[in-house]
Amino acid sequence: MVGVVGESGAPVVGRDEFVPQLPPTQHRTIVVVDVAGFTDPSRTVTHLLAVQEGLYDVLGTAFSEAGIDLGECDVEDRGDGALILLPPTISKSRVADELPARLVAGLHRYNVVHADEAKVKLRVGMHFGEIRRNDHGFVGHAVNHAFRILDAAEAKSALATSRGVLALIASRYFYEEVISQDAGAVPGAYRQIPVEVKKTSTAAWLRLPDDWASPVPQPSGEAEMHEDDRPWEVVSEPDLNRLRDLLADLSVPHLPTLVRRAAGPTVPIPPAGTAWEVFAYLSDFNAGPDGLPPNLAFVDLLAMEVDDQVGERLAEWANHQAVRLRRGDAVRLRREGWTEIPAEPRLYLVFAVEPDAIDERICRLSYWRQDDPLDWPPQLGGSFDVMVDDLEFRTDDLIKETELVWAGESVSAALEFVLPRSLFHLPVHLWQKEHDSGDPRPLCLDYEIAIRSLERMRAAHWHRMWRVRWSSMLRDPSSSRVFLPLASAAKYHRMDAVLSDLEWVGLVMTEAPAPHPKPGAGPDELTAALRSGIPVLCWHPTASRQELQEMVNRLLDNGGLKSLPSRTQSSRKSMYSVAESTQSNLIGGFILLWDDPDRLLSLGQPTVTSPS
Template identity: 35%
Template sequence: MSPGACGAYKLFGVRAGGACLWQGLRRDHRRRGPVMRVRGRHGMAAMREGGLRSVNSLVSALKEFRCLTDPDSRALCLDLVAMEMETTSVPVRGHRVTDYFLVELARECLENVRMMRALRASLAVLAPDTDAMEHLDSVVEQMTARPVLPAPAAGGLRSLLEDLEFGNLGQLCRAAAGPLQEVPAVTGPWHAFEELSRMNARPDGLPPGLALVEYLAASAQPLRRADALRAWADEQARELDLTSQLRSLRQQEWHAAPAEPDDAYLVIRLLPQEEPGRYELSSWHQYDPSGWHPARGPVTQVTAATAERAVQELVFAAEEEWKDARCIHLEFLLGPDDLNLPVHLWRKELDSTMATPLCMDYPVVVRSLERSQTRRWHRPWNQRWQIFTGRPELARELVVEGQDPDSPRSGDPAALLARLQADPHVVALILNSPPGGAGEGAYEALAAWRAGIPLVAWDRRPSRDPALVQHLRQKSDEASGDLARLREAVTKLRLDAHTIDSAEREHHPGQHVVLVWDDPTRPVETQGRMTGPDEGLGSR
């Protein structure tokens, strides 16, 4: 980057490559006194931008720290904050209601840079949770980034954007922001520009707001409006000494194929808590054609009775945010005792007279939380996935207690594991009974995880419908007979179940089929194992 560009970024508190004022807070969290350099009131003003939106964003990040949701531990956290600030107390009351406490804490942090810095240092001591800390850093980084473009220039842009409509606006925003920044839902081009103007520079040095204008110009009609947008972008690039970077982006867009809608993914994790029937619900949102860059959503506590409604709210938010997505996939990351939950039959529009199962609108699959958290099982998992995606003609399935002469028998999980390990081309396994508890299905599923099988299916009922395998193979044949289309086959089978009379629906295999579709190249759960080491298949 040229000296002029660097100077422009320093002026507004943002530097190329994603650096911002918050990095100073992280780097210097052990120092005493203020650490901001562009600083004083400028730093606090930057964090106040957004008003209640900033408070809400910071509260959502702070909720992920358990030490702030427990009255005893949050009192200790406030003591540490006061110690770091070299004062006897901090102006935050110990509300009994957690949300009230977090709102007041967030407000004080946004008003006081030193307190924000002291809070992070204290959380690093009490709760060194990588995911929660990264989320907090990301939220504050978004709030501390200041607009690069001066207000008069932005005002002149508004008239050019206000009456334009783009069907793929969300996709253009994500491309303009770059792969490392999450883009909130936007209502129109001007709103999109406002949101991206608060973000840090892209790796190529361009402010995301300026890059967005270039992307919009490539799709704008009529052509004279596109020319006006490019002229506006050229003028701002000259002021910031970023002309070469903007021309490079324009050249890429000129030769690029038209953007096609892409698939979006909502991954929902239900982490069992010590109290039976209670879960920690986390979610990750992914809609980025450039690669797998899931953004973590807020963490909430749910029960078996309230989980369905909480998932509905996540689905509603995804629909509003990803209205230009080709397809929204729902993936549930479940522990070993919850794999048989009927998550595909959980409903949306719960408050209407016609609540509908999720599987009628989305492909719904399950992922193994146990395997994701047991790293020693990942090598065979990756190897089989590579065969599944790279050499699909070699990929094959096995059916426990199937009609084929070489089908493995049930009741001997060690023999099943040996059979799977002996054939590296097996990528799909159909269980004889559902997992969960201490039944045969639980051991069959464990053998599948140990052997690295990425696709696993079963009937939720105690015994498998003899017609299930036939139905799945028929649907796969309709989808070109490719195991890669098994997800579509299950989706169609579930839809078939809802086209027949409700009295017969409960007997249709599509109502009860569960599919694990576990892609090791798309991780979200990176923690260690859930339990102690197993001592073999018979230890569970």
């Protein structure tokens, strides 16, 4: 550059030296996230920390399940949200098509195990454009625009009045170029909203993916069902109206079971509602690998559960849609794989407790909730550390949440506790629920309760004999197959030898098992029974051998082993319904280990939630 000298003789810097060298532009897909009501005064610092940790757990899992590695994205924390820039190699369609359902599932799993003050609803903005990066982060009009649409007043109010947990806000460009071009992104579920934020005046597109029960109100003057707001936009209006007439006043039997079978285990169970509301809810989820939309599968399943006339009309409607969509083979294959729901089905809620290796006051509590009585194993619902003294109260919370999901069912339920022998002393059969009511209710009044062995579930090399004994018991459950030892085994391996006889499928132990085997004493009764595959064990911590044997004989009379869990529950109920007696006092300490090898759990699988 040629230098210029001013009147004072000082050099004048050329104007072009004031122009900074800009970093290169990058075209990126932009996802911005905001936690609704993050600064609500009811949230304590502990709640805020849980919300922020939960947010990133949900984001990480949802992005991963949508095929996006969050670690490869550029993420800027915004305190109550985040700015996420996807690599150019990631298709925008993944964000529009696969990410919403994964976010909904993750948020529901997080919320179900957290207090109201720590629950999360999210607004998620989607945009793309050119951005630049400097030492302090990312800048560009596209980033600004993404945050402006995220703050749209109508999006905030819609989510606030919704029963759902997620609001998607797409920029006009993202909607037109990505969403509207892909039926899998459900463009008909979006509606246009105005955006007036600071100096930005534009329009965006709003969708509430899981808001099946409280639809976003339409502007006045529009028809009740706008073309873009049908529950399933690929169905003709006459067909949709005909289906609505059939479903509008129809309750859904076995709601969780039907939703799981129609949509798979990752779709959150909606609250109990009419069949039409459930159909509309499932319309927001993508088809499975066989191309069958979950709402169509739901109608087909429902047809088999309702009375003949309505069932026939629903089956006719489902067949017509399957043929029209060229999914007749998929419907046929699903029907062949569906097993009829039993006349007296039962659902299980299973808790597994694993002691901490260092601090015996702490344990790891995991739980599995079964929503289909024929579907096993269920998906892991959550896993988190708790104090042993708080176990009863944490299980109370989870039982309450489970009953909300099971509200649409009319089936019996049972509780199982998979415990290590060091915690067999926990009186889970005497635990109560609804502590927050001030008048807790004993669990045994509503559920059969049994404990199971954590050590045996983990020891796969014991499982063959376990299955042999269980199958043998189902064929012949006579009470004579319960071994009643006269005294504890003094000779080394004597109990092993006795229980090796395949005649035995049950054992009345001479004493309550010690928390840990005695070093050098050889296998005790519990170890021998578990290794031999004995599926039914019982003991009492204080009763005499004669008292315990008499109690077991009463429980086994006229029903054998198969009726032992139900008769045990009935006897436990009697503790609260009859005058106090020696018998009622004894049943309060009676422990039943009822261990079914056909209901194994994957104890090492990753947890789907990470509660604080």
